[in-house]
Amino acid sequence: MLKKDTASKTEDKLAKKALQEKLREQLREDSRASNSDTDSVSSSGKRGHSKKSQPLSSTAAKEPFKPDLKMSTNNNVSFMNKPLNKLTLAQLKKTNEPFLQEGACSEITPKLMKCRECKLTPNQRNRKMPNIFCRFYAFRRLRYSQKGYIMLAGFSEPQDAETDDIAPWLPQTPVIAPELDIETAKYIVAAVGDRFCELVQQEKEALSWIGGEQRVAWKRAVQGVREMCDVCDTTLFNMHWVCDKCGFVVCLDCYKVKKDNATSEYDYDDLREEDQKWLTCSSNRQSHKPDKLMLTQIIPGNALWEVGKGIHEVRPKWNINSSCSCSKNKNSVAPKNGVSQLLNAVTHCLPETKKTQLPLINGNHVELLNDKKLSSSFTEGVLPHKDSNSNGPLSNSMGSIRGYNEDPLSLLADVASMDSAKNNKNEKEANALVETCHTQNTSSTQNGGKQTDGPKINGGCNAEYITEKGHNPSSCLTLKDLLTMKQVKMQTQLHQENNKAKTFSSKLSEIIESVVERSLPIKDGQEFVSPFKLMHYVPRNGSSIPGRNNPVEVHTLTESSVLYPDVPHSWLCEGRLLRLHDPLHKTNFKLFQQQWRQGQPVLVSGCQKQINQQLWSPSTFSREFGHLDNDLVNTRTGVVLVGQKMRHFWDGMESMNERLVDDNDEPMLLKLKDWPPGDDFSEVLPVHFGNIMQALPLPEYTQRNGRLNLAARLPEFFVRPDLGPKMYNAYGSAKYPKDGTTNLHMDVADAVNIMVYAGIPREDCEGHEVSVFKAIDEAGCDIITKRRIRESKETPGAIWQIYDAYDADKIRDLLNKVAKERGEEIEPEHDPIHDQSWYLNTELRDRLRREYGVLGYTIVQCLGDAVFIPAGAPHQVRNLHSCVKVAEDFVSPEHLTHCFSLTQEFRHLSDTHSNHEDKLQVKNILFHSMKDAVAVLQAANPVDYENH
Numbered sequence: 021m022l023k024k025d026t027a028s029k030t031e032d033k034l035a036k037k038a039l040q041e042k043l044r045e046q047l048r049e050d051s052r053a054s055n056s057d058t059d060s061v062s063s064s065g066k067r068g069h070s071k072k073s074q075p076l077s078s079t080a081a082k083e084p085f086k087p088d089l090k091m092s093t094n095n096n097v098s099f100m101n102k103p104l105n106k107l108t109l110a111q112l113k114k115t116n117e118p119f120l121q122e123g124a125c126s127e128i129t130p131k132l133m134k135c136r137e138c139k140l141t142p143n144q145r146n147r148k149m150p151n152i153f154c155r156f157y158a159f160r161r162l163r164y165s166q167k168g169y170i171m172l173a174g175f176s177e178p179q180d181a182e183t184d185d186i187a188p189w190l191p192q193t194p195v196i197a198p199e200l201d202i203e204t205a206k207y208i209v210a211a212v213g214d215r216f217c218e219l220v221q222q223e224k225e226a227l228s229w230i231g232g233e234q235r236v237a238w239k240r241a242v243q244g245v246r247e248m249c250d251v252c253d254t255t256l257f258n259m260h261w262v263c264d265k266c267g268f269v270v271c272l273d274c275y276k277v278k279k280d281n282a283t284s285e286y287d288y289d290d291l292r293e294e295d296q297k298w299l300t301c302s303s304n305r306q307s308h309k310p311d312k313l314m315l316t317q318i319i320p321g322n323a324l325w326e327v328g329k330g331i332h333e334v335r336p337k338w339n340i341n342s343s344c345s346c347s348k349n350k351n352s353v354a355p356k357n358g359v360s361q362l363l364n365a366v367t368h369c370l371p372e373t374k375k376t377q378l379p380l381i382n383g384n385h386v387e388l389l390n391d392k393k394l395s396s397s398f399t400e401g402v403l404p405h406k407d408s409n410s411n412g413p414l415s416n417s418m419g420s421i422r423g424y425n426e427d428p429l430s431l432l433a434d435v436a437s438m439d440s441a442k443n444n445k446n447e448k449e450a451n452a453l454v455e456t457c458h459t460q461n462t463s464s465t466q467n468g469g470k471q472t473d474g475p476k477i478n479g480g481c482n483a484e485y486i487t488e489k490g491h492n493p494s495s496c497l498t499l500k501d502l503l504t505m506k507q508v509k510m511q512t513q514l515h516q517e518n519n520k521a522k523t524f525s526s527k528l529s530e531i532i533e534s535v536v537e538r539s540l541p542i543k544d545g546q547e548f549v550s551p552f553k554l555m556h557y558v559p560r561n562g563s564s565i566p567g568r569n570n571p572v573e574v575h576t577l578t579e580s581s582v583l584y585p586d587v588p589h590s591w592l593c594e595g596r597l598l599r600l601h602d603p604l605h606k607t608n609f610k611l612f613q614q615q616w617r618q619g620q621p622v623l624v625s626g627c628q629k630q631i632n633q634q635l636w637s638p639s640t641f642s643r644e645f646g647h648l649d650n651d652l653v654n655t656r657t658g659v660v661l662v663g664q665k666m667r668h669f670w671d672g673m674e675s676m677n678e679r680l681v682d683d684n685d686e687p688m689l690l691k692l693k694d695w696p697p698g699d700d701f702s703e704v705l706p707v708h709f710g711n712i713m714q715a716l717p718l719p720e721y722t723q724r725n726g727r728l729n730l731a732a733r734l735p736e737f738f739v740r741p742d743l744g745p746k747m748y749n750a751y752g753s754a755k756y757p758k759d760g761t762t763n764l765h766m767d768v769a770d771a772v773n774i775m776v777y778a779g780i781p782r783e784d785c786e787g788h789e790v791s792v793f794k795a796i797d798e799a800g801c802d803i804i805t806k807r808r809i810r811e812s813k814e815t816p817g818a819i820w821q822i823y824d825a826y827d828a829d830k831i832r833d834l835l836n837k838v839a840k841e842r843g844e845e846i847e848p849e850h851d852p853i854h855d856q857s858w859y860l861n862t863e864l865r866d867r868l869r870r871e872y873g874v875l876g877y878t879i880v881q882c883l884g885d886a887v888f889i890p891a892g893a894p895h896q897v898r899n900l901h902s903c904v905k906v907a908e909d910f911v912s913p914e915h916l917t918h919c920f921s922l923t924q925e926f927r928h929l930s931d932t933h934s935n936h937e938d939k940l941q942v943k944n945i946l947f948h949s950m951k952d953a954v955a956v957l958q959a960a961n962p963v964d965y966e967n968h
Contacts, residue, residue: 104120113168118163118174120159120161120162121154121161122158124154129170132170133172134302136268137154137267138155156267159240160174161174175238178236178320180238185321189327189951191954193955196736198726202957202960205954206338206340211914215917216331217346220328220346221345223324226275229279239262241737241738246739249270250299251271251298252927254923254926255943256271257272257943259272259316260275261310261314263303263314268302269316278298328346334954334957554829556834574596575596576595577590577591592805596620598620599624600612600623603624603625603717608624612888616912616914617914621890623881623885624718630715631776633776633777635707636776638674638777642671649663649664649666650663650669652691655750655759655761656756661680668680672687673779674781675783679751691750691761692747692749701745715774717772726910728913730913733952738944741939741941743769743910744906746906748906749905750902750903751899752788752817752900754788754791754792754794755791758859761897762856763859763896764859764860764895764896765856766828769891770889770890770911771891771907772886772888772908773907774906775817775903776883781902792816796819796900799819799862800865808882814882818903819881820879820887820896821860821895822877822879822893823874823893825890825892828893830868831868831874834868838864839852854925854926891911891922892915892918911942
């Protein structure tokens with residue numbers, strides 16, 4: 021540990037400047053160093069050669085760090101401004117103390133081992149990216165030898181962190197802006213606390229992968245630098261691995277995949293291309309081996325474990341429910357006759373030497389090897405492959421695994437017979453539950469609830485929900501429960517078919533089926549289909565997004581008006597979509613949150629009252645920005661028109677005669693690509709920015725400093741994600757029903773999209789309106805929406821089709837199926853939704869409903885309407901009129917799990933894919949949100965809060 025300097029800040033700056041100047045002078049001396057000295061530099065590059073370096077003992081690693089927090093609360097910035105080295109150059113040469121590298125490798129000495137960035141030539145830097153940063157800056161330690169030469173001295177370690185280094189990572193009050201109240205803190209902990217505990221457990225698991233003598237390095241967070249994995253471009257959170265020679269970095273997930281493959285029966289030559297993306301070492305041109313890399317952490321000290329400990333302290337203190345794995349693992353006893361025993365028995369029943377190859381799915385041949393065991397995800401209906409990069413589990417049904425039969429499973433009969441004495445009781449319980457379900461359905465029908473035959477959309481009836489995808493596996497832990505639930509489902513179906521009495525016998529294969537299959541076949545006319553058996557798409561990393569805990573609720577205005585009498589609202593899409601009529605109404609929040617928690621979109625109308633419509637008119641943009649060049653996209657062909665004057669686009673928004681024409685002299689359907697550019701919207705269009713931000717509904721979520729916008733909790737020294745606002749400007753395509761303006765895609769964050777302008781072309785207005793009405797009728801809009809468009813004076817701008825995030829894999833399965841029907845090849849590193857290569861026309865939407873039981877939300881967005889889209893929800897847009905829309909992204913606690921799942925999906929996309937890079941930094945957002953919430957709840961007293 022370096023001694024603290026008592027000099028003032030001014031003296032520190034002067035000393036730092038003098039040190040840098042003298043280090044440059046030292047370059048000339050080092051260039052004349054002898055070969056023996058050069059060899060000593062290279063050999064001392066191994067970790068552990070520093071005089072002051074001591075192994076991090078296991079005792080020290082477990083002891084919580086207790087810093088002195090008697091300091092300024094603005095530590096977010098102060099610790100970044102302090103000098104890296106406090107000793108002068110003369111002191112460093114005299115004492116031979118190690119010091120941190122304070123510049124690029126080439127600036128220190130020419131013969132110093134350089135990181136892979138510093139080895140790049142200027143041409144290589146320009147070709148790779150404009151912003152290149154030294155890998156070893158503020159990370160590698162150097163020291164002066166007795167002869168005055170600079171030598172390597174290892175790397176910074178966790179015990180090097182000082183109090184002001186750790187303070188920004190620990191819970192402390194008052195929290196940095198935005199302010200956080202107790203109720204919001206409780207809500208955040210309840211919503212994402214379990215997910216944070218999983219994150220902490222993953223980090224602890226990474227520590228267990230290293231040997232007892234191996235030290236952990238500490239890489240300081242550098243302001244303005246976002247550390248990324250060299251393999252998958254995911255933002256590094258904490259634990260990662262670094263090559264001590266070239267600075268190559270790999271995240272926890274990529275390291276685990278490589279490590280597991282290296283220790284399995286796989287040969288490196290047989291690994292998938294994704295596993296072979298590891299760059300060779302720029303120092304010796306050798307491939308990087310997992311066991312040769314150095315485990316490194318970013319969060320200093322024990323701050324991560326302290327926040328994890330704080331979560332478990334505030335939950336019982338404030339009576340916050342939790343179901344995290346931490347509490348489950350403590351003093352847990354395996355239940356008798358439970359699913360875990362069933363899964364273990366099934367695993368041992370699989371053949372020892374048999375190896376089965378499945379058909380081509382997602383462009384890959386997936387193999388089941390003899391040493392693969394069923395994981396806990398088996399209860400969700402999937403059988404995962406050991407290699408997580410092979411597009412995840414093999415199937416959603418054991419029935420799709422060829423080469424196995426049910427005979428080995430009969431060995432579990434003894435397990436099933438353990439509760440044979442209770443069979444009569446089980447049957448009574450099943451009958452009672454069936455009667456209860458029937459009573460509820462009858463009561464619902466009498467109260468005006470809608471009962472339909474055919475496939476149950478997005479959740480099904482109550483009885484199906486007991487054993488369908490939405491059922492929580494943790495509530496069905498025994499074979500007795502499985503038998504009971506199976507009987508409930510079968511008998512309920514029989515009850516619905518005119519109460520025809522049929523015999524029912526429980527077989528062990530049915531028990532297995534109820535565990536494995538996510539649903540039973542549903543009836544669609546005379547045809548039975550299985551919507552949850554994905555035959556053409558296998559989710560990566562298991563199930564991409566977990567299923568619903570509850571089916572989609574259907575609401576009526578009569579019921580909701582009793583609970584929310586003061587909220588102006590209505591229900592669209594047959595009672596599934598909430599529409600709020602007053603964007604500024606103070607009581608909107610609770611009703612919005614009720615729907616948002618279910619992962620459903622919401623429509624908010626009336627925002628045009630807060631918008632300066634003249635500010636957003638095409639004539640204004642043409643006048644102010646028409647002279648600038650920008651790319652245009654022909655939405656019908658996908659052709660990009662490079663470097664066009666923007667006035668050609670803006671002048672054609674309301675006039676067909678002013679539009680650019682194609683080779684057939686037909687006016688093109690154009691959209692303005694990526695404008696304004698990547699710069700901050702507030703800097704390019706400051707007046708527009710102020711106008712749109714004050715018009716955003718639900719500011720608790722949508723404002724940059726909203727209390728429920730978790731992205732606002734990132735400290736200032738982070739490179740914050742660009743969450744908008746962003747403009748979407750395009751012509752209308754009402755006359756072209758098969759062409760969308762924005763193809764089907766999904767976003768990693770939540771979003772709100774406001775229609776600020778909708779224009780009708782001056783030529784052929786009546787004919788265009790007829791096309792608009794026809795497009796709305798064919799899109800499958802509900803009767804209330806059709807009445808709104810025809811009877812009101814509102815201008816319809818665009819049609820949205822939004823689907824539940826939980827249905828994304830079914831949509832992928834359909835699109836892969838259709839692609840195969842067309843003779844197209846399925847590429848393994850591409851995704852039918854993320855590629856944005858599909859627009860679901862009427863035919864595809866109908867197939868999705870009939871074959872998969874998936875029904876989306878069809879929304880007509882009028883001028884002033886704001887559409888809230890949950891993270892991970894597939895959606896597409898078709899402009900009816902020429903539109904200007906503005907979208908703002910945010911990160912809500914309700915959908916943070918979806919953000920995690922999408923980040924994992926992005927890792928598997930090709931390097932050139934626009935979504936491959938992780939720009940959201942969801943793990944950092946989660947950590948700092950929990951840190952601030954824990955700080956607020958630790959500082960407050962529940963008794964005082966309730967009395968107040």
